[in-house]
């Protein structure tokens with residue numbers, strides 16, 4: 001999985017149209033989270049078959065960053081565009097569905113933006129040295 005974490009003053013997003021016919025329905029209203037660590041996640045072909053293990057590794061990485069930047073909450077954001085070799089949507093949804101409870105189990109308020117949608121979003125990156133980090137997570 002490739003992951004980009006942004007420590008943000010806020011993120012706002014709003015699902016506009018489904019990108020996948022199989023995308024779960026989502027409420028088409030804007031959500032906004034303040035003082036958050038946003039984890040943009042691209043699940044990759046190399047993660048297929050190891051979904052649970054990759055999710056646990058990603059939760060560990062998110063926790064490691066969060067211990068340093070101390071956000072009030074975590075927002076997991078499915079984002080296929082970080083990889084030139086993305087996994088199938090079904091594998092990606094498995095990883096992301098395991099990632100949310102794994103992050104919550106580490107004591108964080110956790111939110112996930114809708115999977116399989118094109119979304120409008122605005123993010124305000126804090127701009128300190130640890131506010132933008134990219135990582136390769138593998139199991």
Ligand code: A3G
Nearest residue numbers: 019042043078079080086087092115116
């Ligand atoms: C967007 N920004 O990315 N990893 C993560 N998300 C995925 C993947 C994958 N391998 N495959 C599909 N939309 N998705 C908009 C989700 C993700 O929400 C993506 C949408 O499906 C269309 O590809």
